[in-house]
Amino acid sequence: MIMNEFQVFDPLKDDVNTVPALSGNYIFALRKNSRLPDIGIPVTYTKFRDYDVIYVGLASNSLKDRDIKKHFNGNAGGSTLRKSLGCLFGYNLIPRDSHYNSNGKTKFNVTDESKLSDWIKTNLIMFYYPNKEFDSVESLLIQALNPPLNLDKNHNVINSEFRKHLTKLRNSKPNYYYNNTIENSNQNNLGKELYVKIWKGYLPIILSAIKCKQKTMTLDRSLFESAGNRKNSGYSFRLDIANGIVPRKSGSAVARDLKKVLDKSIDFKTLANKKSITISLNTNFELIVQVI
DNA sequence: CGATGATCTTGGAGAACGCT
DNA sequence: AGCGTTCTCCAAGATCATCG
Known part of the structure; x- marks a missing residue:
């Protein structure tokens, strides 16, 4: 023992x-x-x-x-x-x-x-x-x-x-001179990009979905659930991508890791240029890609 | 080069938001 | 009202920088 x-x-x-x-x-x-x-x-x-x-x-x-x-x-x-x-x-x-x-x-x-x-x-x-x-x-x-x-x-x-x-x-704040805005104090730690590998696998499908302008596909939820543990907060997210600039979603590791994969993909950059793209994942693990 | 200090990063929980 | 989505905050170090 x-x-x-x-x-x-x-x-x-x-x-x-x-x-x-x-x-x-x-x-x-x-x-x-x-x-x-x-x-x-x-x-x-x-x-x-x-x-x-x-x-x-x-x-x-x-x-x-x-x-x-x-x-x-x-x-x-x-x-x-x-x-x-x-x-x-x-x-x-x-x-x-x-x-x-x-x-x-x-x-x-x-x-x-x-x-x-x-x-x-x-x-x-x-x-x-x-x-x-x-x-x-x-x-x-x-x-x-x-x-x-x-x-x-x-x-x-x-x-x-x-x-x-x-x-x-x-969490009691220091009562010294620092009473001016204490926002964006995102300090924290741990982890190893749990979902990057999964998104790399899905990247080709995502790219082809963007070419189609609109597509919904169901992802393998077990892949995500075995990678991380978001039983309470869920895996869903929504990314609004303008001109290939993928926003950073601080609360969703899943979305953050997708951003990492997209940011590294030259094909994505080329495809997304001058477009508005929305990628969202709902609780049924349906990935919805829309190009406006 | 090791000790110490400063800065950065990640995943998760739950509250808040907002759509139907 | 109910429920899915997003936002905010937090725990717990990991890692980078500096100093003696």
Whole structure:
């Protein structure tokens, strides 16, 4: 069983260099007699080797370098764990750097970050497991351990109220000088163009549909569903293309990946020149191509 | 060259929108 | 009103840049 593979790392005793610079997963838990700051909402913990788990994560490159060190020392702008803990402590978020308006990243002041580092060292203990299947292992860990500080991918009913409140705390805007528009702060991460391959396969048909001016075709939904997981948000989109310029749809990975394929196709550029083309995919996986 | 810091990217959830 | 579509926001790093 996977759970047996984890090694312990005690920040008070162990050298960071004992953690390998390999990909893998890690678990943060409270030491005995330690507890998370009380925000008035009870938290239910799941134990891992008799310790209450608070957070699990993955390191796709190096457990030691990028991720662990960031959690124990960096700042909240690079560590989800630090940011969540600081918010629970009631520290004020401030812009992480001069690009706050575009990246939306936040951290705490030097004093608070330092207090946080001390608290983490004395109250938390970590377990790590170097492996290559970190994505699926992470899902397993979240399911099995229901860590209260894991917000993404955590749909457990237990602690949902706590997580909702934590999300709110994390999203409180810095009240400093940055009250001028905080729009377009699209910062985020992960992923590998899940749908590009599929669209490459469909490109010839799409091109011929454009030549026909109007065509509807049903795509293989299983291709999309096995590539990504959009059970709730769906796969549908609509792209209005003018003069070969394909708009970027920030909310739809499916549409974004089609844009990538179209943008790379010289044949498409030639065909789309001086035309208005609409490509849409509905929930029945019918791809509708229209040329005006 | 490794550590640290700054910037960029992706997929997903759910709210808002808008058509019939 | 209902439901499909689009928009907005967010989690969680990945990657690029810089510094000692």
